[in-house]
Amino acid sequence: MVQTEEVDTTEAFRRQQVAEINGSAGEREELEKRHGEVWSNDEVRSVFEFESFAAPFAIAAIGHLLGSKESDYDKIYRASSDLALAFTGQIGEQRERIEGGLAVLNSYADDLIAEHRRHPAADLVSDLIAVEEGGDRLSESELRMLITILIFGGLDTTQCQFACAIAVFAEHPDQWELLAAHPDLAPGATEEILRYEPAGAGAPRRAVTDFAFEGLDFHEGDVVFPSTMAANRDPRVFKNADTFDITRPRGATQLTFGGGFHYCLGAALARAELEEALPVLAQRLVGLGPAGQAEWRKLATIRGPEFLPVSFNR
Numbered sequence: 001m002v003q004t005e006e007v008d009t010t011e012a013f014r015r016q017q018v019a020e021i022n023g024s025a026g027e028r029e030e031l032e033k034r035h036g037e038v039w040s041n042d043e044v045r046s047v048f049e050f051e052s053f054a055a056p057f058a059i060a061a062i063g064h065l066l067g068s069k070e071s072d073y074d075k076i077y078r079a080s081s082d083l084a085l086a087f088t089g090q091i092g093e094q095r096e097r098i099e100g101g102l103a104v105l106n107s108y109a110d111d112l113i114a115e116h117r118r119h120p121a122a123d124l125v126s127d128l129i130a131v132e133e134g135g136d137r138l139s140e141s142e143l144r145m146l147i148t149i150l151i152f153g154g155l156d157t158t159q160c161q162f163a164c165a166i167a168v169f170a171e172h173p174d175q176w177e178l179l180a181a182h183p184d185l186a187p188g189a190t191e192e193i194l195r196y197e198p199a200g201a202g203a204p205r206r207a208v209t210d211f212a213f214e215g216l217d218f219h220e221g222d223v224v225f226p227s228t229m230a231a232n233r234d235p236r237v238f239k240n241a242d243t244f245d246i247t248r249p250r251g252a253t254q255l256t257f258g259g260g261f262h263y264c265l266g267a268a269l270a271r272a273e274l275e276e277a278l279p280v281l282a283q284r285l286v287g288l289g290p291a292g293q294a295e296w297r298k299l300a301t302i303r304g305p306e307f308l309p310v311s312f313n314r
């Protein structure tokens with residue numbers, strides 16, 4: 001009844017990457033290596049601002065996935081951050097930066113495609129090109145758009161989700177200690193953080209026909225914004241829904257990655273990143289707690305603290 005675009009881009013992505021990401025030792029080793037690099041950075045102090053700290057995790061994972069050069073990380077991170085303004089209440093005043101960020105990402109996607117056409121490899125971009133060249137599922141402009149969405153979708157969301165996680169754990173020291181003592185709780189902790197403090201507020205849809213739901217009338221063309229945040233706290237689905245509990249028995253799935261045709265393509269990668277990083281952080285940031293007033297993004301569909309000062313015992 002409600003839909004966005006009718007372009008099925010999932011097959012190319014799923015063909016190899018999701019399976020690989022969601023459990024391959026190689027990817028996990030890479031993430032672990034990246035975390036180690038970030039940790040050995042002397043700038044990390046016992047009181048620091050977490051949101052910018054989370055960025056290198058996200059950029060390394062998506063850069064690795066796309067075969068980007070590390071020297072390009074900074075450029076694509078900046079462009080992605082500018083584009084992220086489109087998901088806040090500042091579209092009018094920030095239009096120039098938003099369009100500039102999109103232009104940089106599109107041109108970067110073009111370069112990546114051209115490079116992979118010249119030198120195909122066993123990687124995601126080459127796989128997507130093969131689907132595009134196969135002709136019937138992915139056009140050239142869809143291919144470019146998909147790579148741009150992958151970069152953007154993989155960066156801002158994951159960075160925000162890390163920051164949401166740290167904000168919540170800083171307020172729940174017992175849960176943080178539990179995770180440090182039992183790293184095997186990481187998958188449950190990840191699901192719980194995605195449920196309790198999601199980086200995504202909802203998954204918009206456009207009505208393709210008139211319909212009524214729960215006494216409300218919707219008309220063809222209406223944009224509907226179902227709140228997955230509210231659904232994640234539905235007491236009919238989650239017992240003690242307002243309690244943050246990483247040992248919560250896993251029954252119903254949280255809806256933070258949306259659902260149906262447009263279900264998040266990067267859900268497996270985002271989960272792998274969080275599952276990998278959270279127990280490592282829990283063991284290193286002993287005594288994590290707030291160190292001042294956090295500032296959260298305002299009116300944003302991709303949400304999280306923009307400024308998150310925390311402290312820990314080193």
Ligand code: HEM
Nearest residue numbers: 153154157158161200203257258259262263264265266270
């Ligand atoms: C915690 C991190 C993330 C969150 C909260 C998140 C959330 C979402 C949501 C809510 C949607 C829309 C789903 C719908 O409309 O039903 C979505 C779509 C998408 N996400 Fe993510 N995402 C995350 C990480 C990622 C990552 C790491 C990538 C890339 C590797 C990614 C790539 C995409 C793409 C390409 C789509 C569009 C799918 C389509 O329209 O068919 N996301 N994501």
